[in-house]
Amino acid sequence: MKSSLIKSTVIFLGLFFLYFPILVLIFYSFNENKRVMVWKGFSLRWYNELFNNEQIIEAFIISIKIAALSATFATILGVMIGYSLVRIKKIPFKSFYIFLSSTPLVLPELILGLSMLLFFISLNNIIGFPSSRGQLTIFISHVTFCIAFVAIIIQARLTDFNKNIEEAAMDLGYNYTKVLYKITLPIILPSIIAGWLLAFTISLDDLVVASFTTGPGANTLPIVVFSKVRLGLSPEVNALSAILMFALIIIGLFYFYFNKKFKH
Amino acid sequence: MKNKLFEKYFVFSPYFWLVLFFFIPLAIIFKISISVSEWGMPPYQDIFLFDNGFKINTTFENYVYIFSDYYYIGSFVNSLILALISTFFCLLIGFPLAFYIATSNIRLRNILLVLVVIPFWSSFLLRVYAWKIILQNNGILNVILLNLGIISEPLQLLYNQYAVIMGIVYTYLPLMILPLYGYLNKFDLNLIEASKDLGLNRIKTFFKVILPLSVPGIVAGSLLVFIPVVGEFIIPEMLGGSDRLYYGKILWEEFFVNRNWPGASALAFSGIIILVLPIVIFQLLYSRWSQKNEI
Numbered sequence: 404m405k406s407s408l409i410k411s412t413v414i415f416l417g418l419f420f421l422y423f424p425i426l427v428l429i430f431y432s433f434n435e436n437k438r439v440m441v442w443k444g445f446s447l448r449w450y451n452e453l454f455n456n457e458q459i460i461e462a463f464i465i466s467i468k469i470a471a472l473s474a475t476f477a478t479i480l481g482v483m484i485g486y487s488l489v490r491i492k493k494i495p496f497k498s499f500y501i502f503l504s505s506t507p508l509v510l511p512e513l514i515l516g517l518s519m520l521l522f523f524i525s526l527n528n529i530i531g532f533p534s535s536r537g538q539l540t541i542f543i544s545h546v547t548f549c550i551a552f553v554a555i556i557i558q559a560r561l562t563d564f565n566k567n568i569e570e571a572a573m574d575l576g577y578n579y580t581k582v583l584y585k586i587t588l589p590i591i592l593p594s595i596i597a598g599w600l601l602a603f604t605i606s607l608d609d610l611v612v613a614s615f616t617t618g619p620g621a622n623t624l625p626i627v628v629f630s631k632v633r634l635g636l637s638p639e640v641n642a643l644s645a646i647l648m649f650a651l652i653i654i655g656l657f658y659f660y661f662n663k664k665f666k667h
Numbered sequence: 668m669k670n671k672l673f674e675k676y677f678v679f680s681p682y683f684w685l686v687l688f689f690f691i692p693l694a695i696i697f698k699i700s701i702s703v704s705e706w707g708m709p710p711y712q713d714i715f716l717f718d719n720g721f722k723i724n725t726t727f728e729n730y731v732y733i734f735s736d737y738y739y740i741g742s743f744v745n746s747l748i749l750a751l752i753s754t755f756f757c758l759l760i761g762f763p764l765a766f767y768i769a770t771s772n773i774r775l776r777n778i779l780l781v782l783v784v785i786p787f788w789s790s791f792l793l794r795v796y797a798w799k800i801i802l803q804n805n806g807i808l809n810v811i812l813l814n815l816g817i818i819s820e821p822l823q824l825l826y827n828q829y830a831v832i833m834g835i836v837y838t839y840l841p842l843m844i845l846p847l848y849g850y851l852n853k854f855d856l857n858l859i860e861a862s863k864d865l866g867l868n869r870i871k872t873f874f875k876v877i878l879p880l881s882v883p884g885i886v887a888g889s890l891l892v893f894i895p896v897v898g899e900f901i902i903p904e905m906l907g908g909s910d911r912l913y914y915g916k917i918l919w920e921e922f923f924v925n926r927n928w929p930g931a932s933a934l935a936f937s938g939i940i941i942l943v944l945p946i947v948i949f950q951l952l953y954s955r956w957s958q959k960n961e962i
Contacts, residue, residue: 410767417764421786424797440805478683487678511898514935522692547688568936648789655788
């Protein structure tokens with residue numbers, strides 16, 4: 404009896420700690436007052452101002468575009484890595500391959516961002532491309548560091564499922580490509596979707612790497628938000644937070660749905 | 668024959684991408700870090716000179732510069748301490764939470780797990796921003812403390828190292844709980860009952876049974892928190908003050924404010940060697956060791 408009370412208290416306090424800040428943010432987004440911390444009354448004023456703020460809307464569209472594109476590319480390449488590591492025996496310099504596909508996970512974003520920026524500048528000095536940095540360079544950087552996340556999800560899934568199914572299909576006369584499209588791909592599809600969602604969120608949320616590789620006309624949403632709240636508070640950002648948190652949590656739930664599907 | 672071509676395509680497309688956009692950029696950082704700096708654009712000299720016959724023009728001056736100045740060494744030390752403290756607090760909060768979730772009944776368990784991880788999916792930047800609101804001088808925490816009569820005037824909670832630790836523990840907590848839960852979930856709860864039956868009290872059961880069995884989860888979770896915190900830039904920038912300077916901030920300023928590209932590259936490369944490499948080696952050795960001992 405006593406221990407179950409401790410248990411519920413710990414779980415309650417833990418969840419309270421995790422959700423309290425999010426609730427505070429949502430609560431203040433309905434504050435009428437321009438001074439964020441002084442409550443004046445319930446209002447949707449800042450939601451209205453948010454939707455009329457062209458800078459934020461434009462940044463939002465750019466971010467979604469970059470996130471969708473880089474998630475797609477990262478998923479394609481990440482699936483290839485996951486598949487190669489589990490199913491293909493002959494990989495030249497395999498430990499180098501593993502190094503390349505896993506180091507982006509542990510490298511501080513700051514170092515990654517700096518290396519990408521210096522790379523683009525050097526490349527421009529040698530071949531004259533990319534002449535200026537912008538959405539393309541952010542896209543390339545995001546693909547590069549999202550690949551690793553997709554790869555581990557796919558790798559885990561492929562290690563999990565029984566290789567005999569593929570071999571049985573092969574014995575029954577399916578050729579290599581047919582096995583891939585008819586057996587392997589459908590089985591790992593939920594993981595592919597989960598990987599895409601993860602990559603999409605990481606790209607959408609990235610501030611550091613994007614700050615390094617951005618250029619004129621490519622202010623992503625985190626860059627704009629950061630510039631608004633670095634030194635103070637912004638009621639429009641409060642409104643944006645509430646909407647964004649809600650949307651991202653829904654994406655998160657989808658991720659769990661797809662990533663869990665294979666476990667049972 | 669056809670599948671060979673297929674396999675090549677699968678192996679080499681990501682290979683090509685990662686060598687071009689990940690390995691070469693790292694090599695460029697190293698190259699610039701051993702270049703001689705100068706005024707101009709780009710602010711460093713080439714490492715290969717051809718004007719008077721072939722000459723290699725490199726220097727370790729940038730590294731000497733960093734490691735002879737306490738400003739830079741101190742930032743490394745501060746970041747390591749920050750990462751250690753934050754990891755410790757994540758563990759302190761995360762362990763009981765993970766343990767009690769793992770010992771709940773199976774339906775509740777899944778719901779609780781999703782509830783714990785879901786905040787991690789909402790925007791990182793905005794979760795840090797939320798703490799900025801909470802810790803304001805007229806923020807919710809100060810208001811509560813004032814009304815309870817615990818303090819008589821608002822405390823300066825923001826813009827110091829404690830606010831930074833708070834923000835880090837909050838944002839990284841799910842990363843600690845997830846692997847802990849993964850391992851705690853695996854072990855047989857009957858072991859706890861058995862140890863109680865054998866006469867061990869709660870505290871002894873914890874130290875002799877539960878803790879040793881959760882070591883792999885503790886290691887995995889601690890690494891997931893420790894590694895990114897060492898290079899953390901956003902949280903100190905939003906919640907921190909000038910009382911402590913961290914590695915991330917120093918690197919950022921060296922590049923964007925001082926425009927010292929070789930210096931910033933040397934800092935980045937030293938960061939890889941000092942902060943990242945030991946962790947990667949530890950992880951490798953540890954996974955080999957645990958495979959051998961079948962933990």
